[in-house]
Amino acid sequence: MSNQFPLSRTRTPVPDAERAAILAAPEFGRYFTDHMASAVWTPDREWHDRKIMPLQPFPLHPSAAVLHYAQEVFEGLKAYRHADGSVWLFRPELNARRFASSATRLALPELAGGDFLSSVEELVRADEQWVPGSAGEESLYIRPFMFASEAFLGLRPAKRVIYSVIASPVGPYFASGVRGVTLWVNSKYTRAAKGGTGTAKCGANYAASFAAQNEAQQHGCDQVLYLDRLGADGKGNLEESGTMNLCLVTSDRRLLTPPLGTILEGVTRATVLVLASEFGLTAEERPVSMDELRYGAAEGSITEVFATGTAAVITPIVGFRGNGYEFTIGNGAPGAWTLALRKHVLDIQYGLAEDTHGWLRRVI
Known part of the structure; x- marks a missing residue:
């Protein structure tokens, strides 16, 4: 061709x-x-x-x-x-x-x-x-x-x-300014499984997500959080937020994100992992359990959570709800690391910051 x-x-x-x-x-x-x-x-x-x-x-x-x-x-x-x-x-x-x-x-x-x-x-x-x-x-x-x-x-x-x-x-995803979103911790639907189509960007994955998204909205949440197992106890490891990859920032300056295998290999996710060190963060790709997230949010070791994707670039996540529980991340507002990373990615994309990694490709 x-x-x-x-x-x-x-x-x-x-x-x-x-x-x-x-x-x-x-x-x-x-x-x-x-x-x-x-x-x-x-x-x-x-x-x-x-x-x-x-x-x-x-x-x-x-x-x-x-x-x-x-x-x-x-x-x-x-x-x-x-x-x-x-x-x-x-x-x-x-x-x-x-x-x-x-x-x-x-x-x-x-x-x-x-x-x-x-x-x-x-x-x-x-x-x-x-x-x-x-x-x-x-x-x-x-x-x-x-x-x-x-x-x-x-x-x-x-x-x-x-x-x-x-x-x-x-236009801009957040037309009235960047805001934080709340996720519903899904216990009914599985997004993907090992050997399935979770790593492929195919329409069937998105059609299957609509029921979970509707459930999240019925509980007053903006989007759904998928875990790697089902159950009303909210146990399991984090996978994705709707159609976006997840990242967590800790008080000791680590940036955590679930590993690849059953989730989509996001371009923005890959970008944030490279940029983390430039912001003084140590990137770690590893399983993160729901228990770790809840405990970290309660005692302050997990200070920020955000989602990455092409449409919104970086979306701050400020709260979670599940069957019989809910909790807030930090003070319930978009975090400083989240906003700084978002701005820097956008500045590179629009030519306002130096493209030191050679990520931009000129068309016209």
């Missing part, structure tokens, strides 16, 4: 005034740019028909394999405009690597990292006018995805697969 996705420009772009109104108040995942990337895989030709084309629906037969067997994976990353007008991606190589790993787990054809990067970059170039300015935390959210499009009913990997990339301008 070539590293080039040739552009076929739309003849009916969104009018300038309408696009300007959207960029003035972008909403996550509601508005989309004028173009999309596309490629098709079949066993005989492998990847072919690569292109950047006008945004349009997919024609799918009702028996398309993805509709029945959920053979699908996706990614999420952002393009950032800097003050000089240039546009950059942040560590997209990690997204490319994870996308290939997810595809392998779902028995989908692997897309080479260079092809992933090329499709993303060419789409951003085609729709540069959709990348918001650098005044706030606005960005262009990019969604690469791959799904089984073969029309058949049967339990085997599909023999026709579509790869695509779409993009949506988004």
Whole structure:
């Protein structure tokens, strides 16, 4: 598969005034740019028909394999405009690597990292006018995805697969300022198990999370906390917060995060682990039990908790609730380490801090 996705420009772009109104108040995942990337895989030709084309629906037969067997994976990353007008991606190589790993787990054809990067970059170039300015935390959210499009009913990997990339301008996750969230400690649902699809970024994982998320909201919480075992006693090790990785800060300057194995290998998580030492924190990837969290919060050895992910970057977690108990982290407000790390990651992404690790990739 070539590293080039040739552009076929739309003849009916969104009018300038309408696009300007959207960029003035972008909403996550509601508005989309004028173009999309596309490629098709079949066993005989492998990847072919690569292109950047006008945004349009997919024609799918009702028996398309993805509709029945959920053979699908996706990614999420952002393009950032800097003050000089240039546009950059942040560590997209990690997204490319994870996308290939997810595809392998779902028995989908692997897309080479260079092809992933090329499709993303060419789409951003085609729709540069959709990348918001650098005044706030606005960005262009990019969604690469791959799904089984073969029309058949049967339990085997599909023999026709579509790869695509779409993009949506988004505003700051915390529009009114960074706030802390409260998590519901789930005792009913399992997010993942060893050997399952927990390390893959696939739609089925997210669909299965909705029931737990609804339960959290019914208990007045913002999101759910998954443990590695079920039971009303709230025992077990921490895994993830909804679709975000977890990090804890201790009074003796350690940054703790659950190890990989059944959780998603987050790009922001990996970034925070590298930056920890620059903030005087010692990073530790190890199991953290719910008992350790509750005891540490009560006696002050665990001072901050936060979640990491592409959408919100870093989300402060200020409290937890479970069956018959609840507790607060610190003084119930976002912590200093949390806010400092969040600001620094954003400053790198928007070109306001030096990129000493070479994480930024220029597109325009």
